[in-house]
Amino acid sequence: MGVAENLERVRERIMQAAVKVGRSTSDIKLVAITKTHPAEKVREALSTGHTLFGESRVQEARAKIPELPSNLRWHFVGHLQKNKIRHALPLFELFHGVDSLALAQEMNRIAADEGAHPSVLLEVNVAEEGSKFGFKDETLRAEMESLLALPRLSIEGLMCIPPLADEPEASRTFFVRLRELRDSLEKEFDLRLPCLSMGMTQDFWIAVEEGATLVRVGTAIFGERSKRPKD
Numbered sequence: 514m515g516v517a518e519n520l521e522r523v524r525e526r527i528m529q530a531a532v533k534v535g536r537s538t539s540d541i542k543l544v545a546i547t548k549t550h551p552a553e554k555v556r557e558a559l560s561t562g563h564t565l566f567g568e569s570r571v572q573e574a575r576a577k578i579p580e581l582p583s584n585l586r587w588h589f590v591g592h593l594q595k596n597k598i599r600h601a602l603p604l605f606e607l608f609h610g611v612d613s614l615a616l617a618q619e620m621n622r623i624a625a626d627e628g629a630h631p632s633v634l635l636e637v638n639v640a641e642e643g644s645k646f647g648f649k650d651e652t653l654r655a656e657m658e659s660l661l662a663l664p665r666l667s668i669e670g671l672m673c674i675p676p677l678a679d680e681p682e683a684s685r686t687f688f689v690r691l692r693e694l695r696d697s698l699e700k701e702f703d704l705r706l707p708c709l710s711m712g713m714t715q716d717f718w719i720a721v722e723e724g725a726t727l728v729r730v731g732t733a734i735f736g737e738r739s740k741r742p743k744d
């Protein structure tokens with residue numbers, strides 16, 4: 514199956530899920546995750562008219578993005594290391610995985626230096642797994658005022674990566690949790706967090722049913738990754 518057909522199937526599945534719950538597909542963006550895949554594969558997707566892509570490693574993105582047309586739009590979806598912020602800022606229009614106050618503060622400082630105004634999503638550790646990046650609910654509540662006080666960052670919503678599971682349905686409870694957390698933060702802090710980044714190859718249609726506005730899909734579009742991405 515080629516990239517064009519795969520994209521078509523993923524889009525179809527997003528549409529069916531949206532229709533099922535009465536959402537408009539124009540409220541859902543598909544971010545095609547290209548990590549480990551060569552620029553050639555990205556061009557295949559581009560040839561179908563798809564222009565929104567995501568990378569999770571700064572090093573790889575710095576090599577790949579300049580090889581491709583400049584009308585492509587890129588999101589950063591991984592864990593951003595502080596020493597990579599300066600390189601990453603000019604490459605990406607949205608950072609999905611801002612996972613701590615310390616990282617947000619450092620992004621704010623470097624963005625001021627560079628004259629940048631990055632848009633970010635806050636990553637929530639929805640299953641409160643010890644090994645995972647992201648804010649716990651209470652930490653996010655406690656640190657929200659400090660995050661909102663960072664003048665260079667535009668906080669547009671929340672993101673999560675649920676635990677790996679055999680059943681796609683297992684993710685649903687975590688997607689609901691993320692949406693409910695978003696709703697309660699909006700009330701509590703009187704703000705708008707319109708973006709919910711949730712859903713990957715294994716569960717993106719369920720995320721759409723639960724309110725995702727951004728789904729991050731790699732394998733279902735580009736096939737299996739042959740190697741672990743290196744940074």
Ligand SMILES: *Cc1c(COP(=O)(O)O)cnc(C)c1O
Pocket residue numbers: 546548569590591674713714715729730731732733
């Ligand atoms: C790799 C990656 C994806 C895409 O995963 P697939 O299972 O290949 O769809 C989505 N989100 C993040 C944060 C990733 O690192």
